[in-house]
Amino acid sequence: MRHGCVRPGRPLLASVCALGLAGAAACGGSGGSSAEEDSGPVEVDVDEFTKEPIPDSKSRVYRSDIPNDPDGVAPLRERLAFAGIEAASESGGVVDENASAECPPAQREAGETVTCTVTYRGDELTAELEITEVSDVMFKYDLELTPLPVTRDVVEEHYRVETRAPYAACDMDETALLDPDDPEDRVECRAWTPDPGVLHTARLSNDQDLLLHTFEDEEAEYDAVAK
Numbered sequence: 001m002r003h004g005c006v007r008p009g010r011p012l013l014a015s016v017c018a019l020g021l022a023g024a025a026a027c028g029g030s031g032g033s034s035a036e037e038d039s040g041p042v043e044v045d046v047d048e049f050t051k052e053p054i055p056d057s058k059s060r061v062y063r064s065d066i067p068n069d070p071d072g073v074a075p076l077r078e079r080l081a082f083a084g085i086e087a088a089s090e091s092g093g094v095v096d097e098n099a100s101a102e103c104p105p106a107q108r109e110a111g112e113t114v115t116c117t118v119t120y121r122g123d124e125l126t127a128e129l130e131i132t133e134v135s136d137v138m139f140k141y142d143l144e145l146t147p148l149p150v151t152r153d154v155v156e157e158h159y160r161v162e163t164r165a166p167y168a169a170c171d172m173d174e175t176a177l178l179d180p181d182d183p184e185d186r187v188e189c190r191a192w193t194p195d196p197g198v199l200h201t202a203r204l205s206n207d208q209d210l211l212l213h214t215f216e217d218e219e220a221e222y223d224a225v226a227k
Contacts, residue, residue: 042224049167084127088120093154147177165191178206199224
């Protein structure tokens with residue numbers, strides 16, 4: 001669940017600490033299994049990856065990047081609609097100039113739940129907002145967005161940052177919609193560092209607590225060379 005308010009200028013994507021990537025290669029010895037000794041290097045099909053420079057940090061969308069941000073005197077209905085577009089932009093990591101949202105009339109009461117339909121990059125999403133606090137100048141809300149839109153280029157870029165690997169590939173179309181209630185609805189990503197030869201594998205989490213691109217079930221294979 002995402003918590004928010006209408007104060008402007010707030011960054012939509014917070015920085016994520018990169019997971020430690022240090023790993024120790026096991027030393028072979030007389031006690032090692034023959035399977036490990038005979039396995040040889042891991043072959044990587046470079047054609048399955050895209051190679052890009054490794055960014056210093058993960059890209060993010062700022063509220064100020066999104067057009068048509070309503071001012072503080074705009075009707076609550078418009079401000080709730082923008083909150084849905086904001087959440088979709090945060091999840092997708094890309095600003096859609098044509099994004100839109102439709103919300104029913106709201107009574108401006110704490111505890112009220114409003115369900116909005118958000119159109120983001122051609123896909124229809126549902127934003128459920130619970131108003132938690134209301135004042136003369138602002139309101140606070142909890143928001144759940146389903147499904148969660150993700151963009152392949154952005155996900156691959158973020159995995160490059162976490163692994164410090166120039167080659168990355170995520171098993172998804174250009175855009176994908178993830179079900180936050182389905183633990184099996186994940187995107188698998190791989191990243192390869194030629195020197196040293198390390199192949200990283202992980203799954204993109206669909207946990208929407210902060211609507212951030214984080215990765216789980218991470219594994220690393222060493223002695224990974226181009227096929």
